[in-house]
Amino acid sequence: xxxxxxxxxxxxxxxxxxxxxxxxxxxxxxxxxxxxxxxxxxxxxxxxxxxxxxxxxxxxxxxxxxxxxxxxxxxxxxxxxxxxxxxxxxxxxxxxxxxxxxxxxxxxxxxxxxxxxxxxxxxxxxxxxxxxxxxxxxxxxxxxxxxxxxxxxxxxxxxxxxxxxxxxxxxxxxxxxxxxxxxxxxxxxxxxxxxxxxxxxxxxxxxxxxxxxxxxxxxxxxxxxxxxxxxxxxxxxxxxxxxxxxxxxxxxxxxxxxxxxxxxxxxxxxxxxxxxxxxxxxxxxxxxxxxxxxxxxxxxxxxxxxxxxxxxxxxxxxxxxxxxxxxxxxxxxxxxxxxxxxxxxxxxxxxxxxxxxxxxxxxxxxxxxxxxxxxxxxxxxxxxxxxxxxxxxxxxxxxxxxxxxxxxxxxxxxxxxxxxxxxxxxxxxxxxxxxxxxxxxxxxxxxxxxxxxxxxxxxxx
Amino acid sequence: xxxxxxxxxxxxxxxxxxxxxxxxxxxxxxxxxxxxxxxxxxxxxxxxxxxxxxxxxxxxxxxxxxxxxxxxxxxxxxxxxxxxxxxxxxxxxxxxxxxxxxxxxxxxxxxxxxxxxxxxxxxxxxxxxxxxxxxxxxxxxxxxxxxxxxxxxxxxxxxxxxxxxxxxxxxxxxxxxxxxxxxxxxxxxxxxxxxxxxxxxxxxxxxxxxxxxxxxxxxxxxxxxxxxxxxxxxxxxxxxxxxxxxxxxxxxxxxxxxxxxxxxxxxxxxxxxxxxxxxxxxxxxxxxxxxxxxxxxxxxxxxxxxxxxxxxxxxxxxxxxxxxxxxxxxxxxxxxxxxxxxxxxxxxxxxxxxxxxxxxxxxxxxxxxxxxxxxxxxxxxxxxxxxxxxxxxxxxxxxxxxxxxxxxxxxxxxxxxxxxxxxxxxxxxxxxxxxxxxxxxxxxxxxxxxxxxxxxxxxxx
Numbered sequence: 001x002x003x004x005x006x007x008x009x010x011x012x013x014x015x016x017x018x019x020x021x022x023x024x025x026x027x028x029x030x031x032x033x034x035x036x037x038x039x040x041x042x043x044x045x046x047x048x049x050x051x052x053x054x055x056x057x058x059x060x061x062x063x064x065x066x067x068x069x070x071x072x073x074x075x076x077x078x079x080x081x082x083x084x085x086x087x088x089x090x091x092x093x094x095x096x097x098x099x100x101x102x103x104x105x106x107x108x109x110x111x112x113x114x115x116x117x118x119x120x121x122x123x124x125x126x127x128x129x130x131x132x133x134x135x136x137x138x139x140x141x142x143x144x145x146x147x148x149x150x151x152x153x154x155x156x157x158x159x160x161x162x163x164x165x166x167x168x169x170x171x172x173x174x175x176x177x178x179x180x181x182x183x184x185x186x187x188x189x190x191x192x193x194x195x196x197x198x199x200x201x202x203x204x205x206x207x208x209x210x211x212x213x214x215x216x217x218x219x220x221x222x223x224x225x226x227x228x229x230x231x232x233x234x235x236x237x238x239x240x241x242x243x244x245x246x247x248x249x250x251x252x253x254x255x256x257x258x259x260x261x262x263x264x265x266x267x268x269x270x271x272x273x274x275x276x277x278x279x280x281x282x283x284x285x286x287x288x289x290x291x292x293x294x295x296x297x298x299x300x301x302x303x304x305x306x307x308x309x310x311x312x313x314x315x316x317x318x319x320x321x322x323x324x325x326x327x328x329x330x331x332x333x334x335x336x337x338x339x340x341x342x343x344x345x346x347x348x349x350x351x352x353x354x355x356x357x358x359x360x361x362x363x364x365x366x367x368x369x370x371x372x373x374x375x376x377x378x379x380x381x382x383x384x385x386x387x388x389x390x391x392x393x394x395x396x397x398x399x400x401x402x403x404x405x406x407x408x409x410x411x412x413x414x415x416x417x418x419x420x421x422x423x424x425x426x427x428x429x430x431x432x433x434x435x436x437x438x439x440x441x442x443x444x445x446x447x448x449x450x451x452x453x454x455x456x457x458x459x460x461x
Numbered sequence: 462x463x464x465x466x467x468x469x470x471x472x473x474x475x476x477x478x479x480x481x482x483x484x485x486x487x488x489x490x491x492x493x494x495x496x497x498x499x500x501x502x503x504x505x506x507x508x509x510x511x512x513x514x515x516x517x518x519x520x521x522x523x524x525x526x527x528x529x530x531x532x533x534x535x536x537x538x539x540x541x542x543x544x545x546x547x548x549x550x551x552x553x554x555x556x557x558x559x560x561x562x563x564x565x566x567x568x569x570x571x572x573x574x575x576x577x578x579x580x581x582x583x584x585x586x587x588x589x590x591x592x593x594x595x596x597x598x599x600x601x602x603x604x605x606x607x608x609x610x611x612x613x614x615x616x617x618x619x620x621x622x623x624x625x626x627x628x629x630x631x632x633x634x635x636x637x638x639x640x641x642x643x644x645x646x647x648x649x650x651x652x653x654x655x656x657x658x659x660x661x662x663x664x665x666x667x668x669x670x671x672x673x674x675x676x677x678x679x680x681x682x683x684x685x686x687x688x689x690x691x692x693x694x695x696x697x698x699x700x701x702x703x704x705x706x707x708x709x710x711x712x713x714x715x716x717x718x719x720x721x722x723x724x725x726x727x728x729x730x731x732x733x734x735x736x737x738x739x740x741x742x743x744x745x746x747x748x749x750x751x752x753x754x755x756x757x758x759x760x761x762x763x764x765x766x767x768x769x770x771x772x773x774x775x776x777x778x779x780x781x782x783x784x785x786x787x788x789x790x791x792x793x794x795x796x797x798x799x800x801x802x803x804x805x806x807x808x809x810x811x812x813x814x815x816x817x818x819x820x821x822x823x824x825x826x827x828x829x830x831x832x833x834x835x836x837x838x839x840x841x842x843x844x845x846x847x848x849x850x851x852x853x854x855x856x857x858x859x860x861x862x863x864x865x866x867x868x869x870x871x872x873x874x875x876x877x878x879x880x881x882x883x884x885x886x887x888x889x890x891x892x893x894x895x896x897x898x899x900x901x902x903x904x905x906x907x908x909x910x911x912x913x914x915x916x917x918x919x920x921x922x
Contacts (some may be wrong), residue, residue: 420878
């Protein structure tokens with residue numbers, strides 16, 4: 001591509017200044033402003049490079065809260081509320097390590113290091129580690145079939161990421177149960193630790209962490225994820241029926257709950273200040289990386305919606321709360337507190353929008369609402385077509401705004417970016433600034449701002 | 462993202478095996494086969510890494526033709542036609558170089574190297590180079606305003622890439638005229654060489670080449686593009702009214718036309734063998750890189766459509782030609798020959814599909830056809846929704862299949878991938894294998910195969 005004089009080939013429906021009504025014109029101004037501004041680049045760069053990973057309870061979490069408060073003010077918030085909540089305080093405690101030993105074809109002992117990351121909320125093995133025979137299971141059925149062989153062993157869950165599913169979140173959803181409860185399921189039969197294949201579809205050897213939840217009555221055992229090259233190595237040994245012993249060293253500890261804050265910037269409504277529209281992402285992230293796509297981009301997009309509405313002089317009719325939620329990753333305590341306080345204060349929450357699926361080029365939104373609201377939203381679809389955000393589907397909006405649904409049946413939406421590249425970096429050391437495409441992130445922010453503008457202007461009734 | 466037990470949030474309309482008819486089931490099989498196969502990865506890797514850049518007339522072009530012939534056979538073509546055509550044979554001839562000299566604030570002489578690439582088809586300065594004062598112009602209007610100052614100078618076209626346009630091809634289309642005829646426009650007023658800001662929206666300093674066309678009656682002057690860091694440097698000098706002299710060394714030569722081939726794999730039609738459906742991309746590429754996205758991915762997708770139809774045992778009703786076009790970049794001679802031979806042989810070309818806009822995650826297709834055909838195609842839209850290829854728009858399909866439109870009014874389509882990242886790498890040294898996302902490329906191939914299947918099965922009448 002491309003010969004000369006190519007004139008308007010492959011062109012999409014494009015904002016055409018002559019044919020715009022007031023709304024499409026305003027949304028076009030949103031787009032031009034966001035695409036021309038360095039604010040979102042600078043915000044993401046600061047959050048990822050000057051602060052970095054910001055696990056609940058960490059020093060970086062508090063730095064991020066202060067940064068969020070200041071940045072929301074700078075973007076034009078009428079006021080910023082620091083809404084206190086208690087969050088779990090898990091610490092990794094050290095450098096996770098693991099290796100295997102086995103005998104090669106000549107009977108010679110071999111040692112091979114695995115690249116592992118302890119799962120969030122997991123207990124540590126401590127410095128002396130856990131050494132035990134490793135047993136491979138392909139899924140829970142396989143685990144049950146082998147339940148009499150698990151005692152005293154380390155269970156290796158080798159559940160492949162289903163590459164044939166087009167939306168990668170489906171592949172993730174299929175497997176996340178192993179990370180969540182795989183340790184307890186193995187411990188029930190006497191396993192002493194759990195290792196798992198990372199939930200990713202990229203080559204390479206980065207382990208991907210994420211939280212687990214121990215069953216109450218079962219012994220808590222250490223648990224960690226490994227990268228796909230290590231999985232290949234293990235498979236090559238198990239496929240030859242070679243006996244493998246694993247040694248795991250993790251240091252995870254759950255400390256007492258600690259204080260954190262939802263950081264809430266507000267634009268006060270001019271007509272219905274008592275009716276609240278929420279836009280948010282989560283400020284916390286896993287520790288091994290910079291939390292760039294998860295969920296730095298959601299945070300930056302949230303702030304960008306505020307910045308652009310102020311920059312264009314838009315006076316909202318309803319109060320808009322721009323929420324940097326605390327503790328999505330291992331507790332969603334921020335979201336619970338936000339919904340609980342809303343209930344306590346008898347607030348009216350009329351709409352909520354979340355961005356927590358990466359900063360990739362947008363496809364549209366997942367809407368969780370009734371059919372009448374959906375019909376109204378569908379009538380706005382053409383406003384989003386020029387910005388590639390017109391794929392409107394029913395679905396869950398997001399983990400944080402979901403609590404408003406439980407309390408108030410608040411209609412809500414989640415930004416749906418293209419999912420193809422998300423699980424390359426999700427919860428791994430590769431979730432860094434360099435793996436965010438700023439332009440793609442901005443396109444998401446444009447669609448978010450357009451949706452908030454339309455909901456505020458026309459309501460959803 | 463994401464708390465445990467997230468169940469089916471953000472999920473799109475997804476192929477649901479229970480609710481499939483024969484066609485959606487077959488398209489689902491296409492998807493599973495392509496996503497599970499290494500063929501497209503291996504093909505792109507070979508083409509980019511073992512062959513590399515393949516400018517018309519170069520040794521690599523011939524290697525690529527041989528590879529294409531063999532790969533089409535391996536993929537299951539009934540036969541492979543090597544369709545001869547004559548192509549321009551431009552050679553870069555050496556390492557393009559340029560520097561500027563100027564005096565700093567203290568009057569001290571300074572020298573600064575520019576990172577340049579001569580434009581395709583341009584004449585060289587030769588080893589002695591061209592040294593002349595540099596003059597900046599912002600556009601053709603500015604050029605006209607300064608026409609009396611251009612004699613004996615090197616003109617620097619500093620036309621920014623319009624970042625506020627959502628589809629980046631629009632920004633490219635706005636500016637491509639400067640690359641195409643900017644040299645002759647400047648030479649008309651006595652300029653001795655032309656330098657231009659590369660047509661890209663990425664930071665960094667890679668120059669982006671591409672072809673120019675000299676006006677017949679005007680002296681041919683050397684022309685080259687530079688990266689954006691160098692543009693910044695030049696701007697910082699011009700903005701301070703500092704006098705800048707540039708020295709340019711390029712070695713481009715247009716040799717006599719040489720032989721090349723369209724490489725055409727065929728599947729013979731079982732019902733209407735005389736009616737031809739074309740699928741294609743272009744095999745040639747610019748020389749500074751590997752031609753990975755331009756148009757290695759189009760080539761690999763074309764072959765993948767053939768491979769998957771054969772692998773699934775599909776018997777086409779019409780003859781399908783899988784065409785690896787020669788010489789798109791600086792002549793489209795392959796496409797012209799393909800259309801001319803079709804006319805000469807009284808062939809019936811009923812549909813043509815081109816992929817030449819990068820291997821990025823698909824959005825849909827641009828269709829160039831009449832309204833009746835468009836209506837029929839629109840009735841298939843829902844088949845593409847699960848694969849993210851359902852954005853059906855009217856537009857030009859592509860430079861190569863365009864000649865069939867001229868000859869036969871053949872209805873045609875161009876794959877429309879997401880455009881956000883294309884001009885980061887277009888015609889630059891960064892258009893390499895590593896900058897292709899294989900999964901995104903495969904999604905494009907799935908949508909292409911689905912379209913060919915539907916057109917073949919149901920026709921367009």
